[in-house]
Amino acid sequence: xxxxxxxxxxxxxxxxxxxxxxxxxxxxxxxxxxxxxxxxxxxxxxxxxxxxxxxxxxxxxxxxxxxxxxxxxxxxxxxxxxxxxxxxxxxxxxxxxxxxxxxxxxxxxxxxxxxxxxxxxxxxxxxxxxxxxxxxxxxxxxxxxxxxxxxxxxxxxxxxxxxxxxxxxxxxxxxxxxxxxxxxxxxxxxxxxxxxxxxxxxxxxxxxxxxxxxxxxxxxxxxxxxxxxxxxxxxxxxxxxxxxxxxxxxxxxxxxxxxxxxxxxxxxxxxxxxxxxxxxxxxxxxxxxxxxxxxxxxxxxxxxxxxxxxxxxxxxxxxxxxxxxxxxxxxxxxxxxxxx
Amino acid sequence: xxxxxxxxxxxxxxxxxxxxxxxxxxxxxxxxxxxxxxxxxxxxxxxxxxxxxxxxxxxxxxxxxxxxxxxxxxxxxxxxxxxxxxxxxxxxxxxxxxxxxxxxxxxxxxxxxxxxxxxxxxxxxxxxxxxxxxxxxxxxxxxxxxxxxxxxxxxxxxxxxxxxxxxxxxxxxxxxxxxxxxxxxxxxxxxxxxxxxxxxxxxxxxxxxxxxxxxxxxxxxxxxxxxxxxxxxxxxxxxxxxxxxxxxxxxxxxxxxxxxxxxxxxxxxxxxxxxxxxxxxxxxx
Numbered sequence: 001x002x003x004x005x006x007x008x009x010x011x012x013x014x015x016x017x018x019x020x021x022x023x024x025x026x027x028x029x030x031x032x033x034x035x036x037x038x039x040x041x042x043x044x045x046x047x048x049x050x051x052x053x054x055x056x057x058x059x060x061x062x063x064x065x066x067x068x069x070x071x072x073x074x075x076x077x078x079x080x081x082x083x084x085x086x087x088x089x090x091x092x093x094x095x096x097x098x099x100x101x102x103x104x105x106x107x108x109x110x111x112x113x114x115x116x117x118x119x120x121x122x123x124x125x126x127x128x129x130x131x132x133x134x135x136x137x138x139x140x141x142x143x144x145x146x147x148x149x150x151x152x153x154x155x156x157x158x159x160x161x162x163x164x165x166x167x168x169x170x171x172x173x174x175x176x177x178x179x180x181x182x183x184x185x186x187x188x189x190x191x192x193x194x195x196x197x198x199x200x201x202x203x204x205x206x207x208x209x210x211x212x213x214x215x216x217x218x219x220x221x222x223x224x225x226x227x228x229x230x231x232x233x234x235x236x237x238x239x240x241x242x243x244x245x246x247x248x249x250x251x252x253x254x255x256x257x258x259x260x261x262x263x264x265x266x267x268x269x270x271x272x273x274x275x276x277x278x279x280x281x282x283x284x285x286x287x288x289x290x291x292x293x294x295x296x297x298x299x300x301x302x303x304x305x306x307x308x309x310x311x312x313x314x315x316x317x318x319x320x321x322x323x324x325x326x327x328x329x330x331x332x333x334x335x336x337x338x339x340x
Numbered sequence: 341x342x343x344x345x346x347x348x349x350x351x352x353x354x355x356x357x358x359x360x361x362x363x364x365x366x367x368x369x370x371x372x373x374x375x376x377x378x379x380x381x382x383x384x385x386x387x388x389x390x391x392x393x394x395x396x397x398x399x400x401x402x403x404x405x406x407x408x409x410x411x412x413x414x415x416x417x418x419x420x421x422x423x424x425x426x427x428x429x430x431x432x433x434x435x436x437x438x439x440x441x442x443x444x445x446x447x448x449x450x451x452x453x454x455x456x457x458x459x460x461x462x463x464x465x466x467x468x469x470x471x472x473x474x475x476x477x478x479x480x481x482x483x484x485x486x487x488x489x490x491x492x493x494x495x496x497x498x499x500x501x502x503x504x505x506x507x508x509x510x511x512x513x514x515x516x517x518x519x520x521x522x523x524x525x526x527x528x529x530x531x532x533x534x535x536x537x538x539x540x541x542x543x544x545x546x547x548x549x550x551x552x553x554x555x556x557x558x559x560x561x562x563x564x565x566x567x568x569x570x571x572x573x574x575x576x577x578x579x580x581x582x583x584x585x586x587x588x589x590x591x592x593x594x595x596x597x598x599x600x601x602x603x604x605x606x607x608x609x610x611x612x613x614x615x616x617x618x619x620x621x622x623x624x625x
Contacts, residue, residue: 055454082452101375
């Protein structure tokens with residue numbers, strides 16, 4: 001087995017006037033999970049379509065399981081499982097018939113395809129609906145079935161294009177568990193997602209794409225460190241116009257204040273004892289603190305920093321700080337799971 | 341995940357060798373045919389054009405128009421029209437192939453097929469086989485309805501079967517033309533309009549429902565060279581039913597069986613490769 005199971009090298013692809021990919025390169029070592037992270041229209045799906053033989057790049061090379069995707073697409077298809085963004089299922093067949101069909105078309109004999117289908121329906125908790133027509137499935141059920149369909153032949157390389165988009169939190173956790181089990185068994189996975197927590201939770205390595213280019217890559221930890229800022233937010237009991245001036249020296253610079261003057265936010269380099277210091281300073285200034293929150297940068301911060309910077313390639317560190325300070329409020333409001 | 345269930349030959353680098361045997365291709369075709377038959381069983385109204393329509397047309401033509409249509413050379417309209425009804429119904433039902441393929445291309449399922457290590461032409465061949473089976477059902481409905489309203493044949497079993505086979509083979513070749521249309525349609529709806537624009541004129545500007553002797557000269561020439569006319573005349577000839585076209589000097593009317601086979605083979609030879617080319621083009625991005 002090749003050491004690198006997925007390789008994209010300088011992929012360019014345009015659809016008419018729209019440039020979907022403008023020179024994307026990345027590689028995925030055997031048995032690891034790459035998270036391809038980016039907003040809608042960043043080029044994630046196009047990259048997946050090229051690697052899964054559905055689209056041909058205008059320029060660039062791609063190899064999957066050591067096989068040239070452009071030269072031997074049929075051979076690549078024997079090595080991959082694909083769960084596409086639009087669930088690619090037959091709505092008029094039952095869940096079981098869908099899986100058996102995929103198995104048979106992949107060269108598995110009907111008997112074994114049936115056994116495997118039953119196994120997967122059990123694994124994805126779809127056994128109760130196995131003999132119902134897929135048209136009547138909920139979005140979550142369709143997603144799970146699509147994922148199951150990608151696993152029928154136990155392929156060594158798996159492409160999951162936004163596998164949890166549109167799922168409720170419980171189904172999402174279920175899909176995560178399955179992906180974790182798979183990766184534990186040596187399968188190489190390319191996962192695209194708009195969810196930063198998903199990439200953080202599942203991926204060994206993250207490639208951030210925007211406007212068809214790779215704008216950052218690294219482990220989740222490296223990416224968090226790259227933004228270098230923890231984040232602090234103070235909520236006051238009453239609006240305090242001078243509060244920003246009071247805490248500015250402690251957080252080393254820019255403080256953004258919410259419109260109602262109750263919330264102060266700032267990016268800081270490091271934060272040992274910072275909460276205590278802030279409360280003391282504000283107390284001395286005669287202001288009551290309702291809540292104070294200091295948290296490590298999430299991938300949200302990294303992502304906003306990188307994509308807001310409009311500066312592809314490296315050297316976005318300095319841009320990142322400025323942007324995350326400026327848009328701290330927006331970033332804070334959109335992020336989830338904040339903790340002290 | 342070590343117990344790979346699909347053991348396939350691999351080369352030195354561990355890559356799967358793509359040596360697809362005829363048996364593998366046949367299995368793919370069987371799977372795709374079965375899939376399309378399941379579709380029909382889910383939406384039985386899809387079958388109305390091969391079940392209800394033939395019955396309606398039979399009643400309509402025999403009891404409403406039949407009395408007003410004289411057959412040159414004599415014979416009953418009932419005996420005359422049955423081969424025509426078979427040709428008419430089978431010709432118009434090929435619309436189902438166009439709509440079915442257009443629907444497949446419209447849905448995400450085609451991307452699933454394209455990422456599988458399958459024999460891709462099975463998508464088209466499986467569709468054509470499923471449609472051939474529904475055409476066989478149509479033939480049975482036409483024959484039973486015909487017998488019920490008094491159509492009779494004095495021919496022996498072999499020519500009777502031959503007559504049905506002649507029309508079914510033509511319908512099969514025509515379904516590949518329909519496939520080309522379906523593969524070039526933006527939506528299932530636009531594929532359906534193919535039926536009204538092409539198939540109905542094709543079926544009606546022929547000797548299927550009325551003798552061509554009464555048509556204006558230019559239209560009669562078109563009708564006598566229409567493959568539907570050759571197929572219909574061929575079936576009438578084989579079944580020993582009234583066949584007024586036999587007195588027309590145009591070559592296809594003098595040799596209806598040879599002409600039908602030639603038309604069917606020609607259409608198939610052009611449309612099938614064209615359809616797979618359209619399929620490849622439509623699924624390349």
